[in-house]
Amino acid sequence: MHHTELLADLRQRGHRLTPQREMILNVICEGNGHLTADEIIARIRKQYPYINKSAVYRTLELLARLCLVNPTDFGDGKVTYEIHRHPHHHHLVCRQCRKMIEVDGAVFAPLEKLLRDEYAFAADLDHFAIFGLCRKCQPASSPAPTLRKRRA
Amino acid sequence: MHHTELLADLRQRGHRLTPQREMILNVICEGNGHLTADEIIARIRKQYPYINKSAVYRTLELLARLCLVNPTDFGDGKVTYEIHRHPHHHHLVCRQCRKMIEVDGAVFAPLEKLLRDEYAFAADLDHFAIFGLCRKCQPASSPAPTLRKRRA
């Protein structure tokens, strides 16, 4: 996804094209992955030191509203932003070792269907951070009761 | 769930019982539902005006770590806290009219199983805010194509 496409998309939806917005979209498209607002600002400053914090936050909010980027809180005290990718994906985040596993968006298909069928609710299930414990960090599977019984 | 039980739980897990912690737990148990830190502080101040903000936030973080309360961001600029209920439940939040629908924790069972089976990941799926569009706020279902064909 090139940033000019996103700019055109913005324009078509009635929003104005400003140099700030172009720089922000450019940085988000180039730096692939999850970027914090701070990182986005730092990267823009290399070329244009005057970029303003409020403009960046407001643009990110606009892009999120239009589903062009996904804001995500991985629990590190700063929200990250990533270009909206297709197909969707999510992240499993280990609450202990912080390892992240990427999973396909399809894992939410059953939930999505259930919510639509039972509650007529159209859930936004684009890009989740799901916390939990990875394989390595789970307590050793409870000593098999069968083992204890055998010993006794 | 009475707050003395939670106090005992805290103590058993090696944490100290302080008047501040007791007041915080009491408020969370009484005021049933989702309370913001501000609301918790305001309610405590009625009896004890000296309660300290940092102590409250640190206690809430502790209670969340011990799974005694669920912190949840409903997108209103303030995190809310609710006593951890059993069985689990989640909330569907309409992004347009803000209506909230409570759903049973079981809706996540298929996802939980998939993540455990495929990724050996033990997901924390206690209390989610799932955003989307409620029945009323969804754009009128696209004019049935069959209807168009019949007309043509």
Added chain:
DNA sequence: CTCCTTATTGCAACTGGTTGCAATAAGGAA
């Protein structure tokens, strides 16, 4: 009860993010 260790509190400074408002500049009309 008295003393000791150290978890917890209180405070003030700080961080990430938001907001109201005046100044600026897209982009459409003429």
Added chain:
DNA sequence: TTCCTTATTGCAACCAGTTGCAATAAGGAG
């Protein structure tokens, strides 16, 4: 090209929440 409307920016003040550190007080040992 010039003018106009109004979306967007920049700024400074603000808000929710966090952090480092010194003072306090839980709770265990004697």
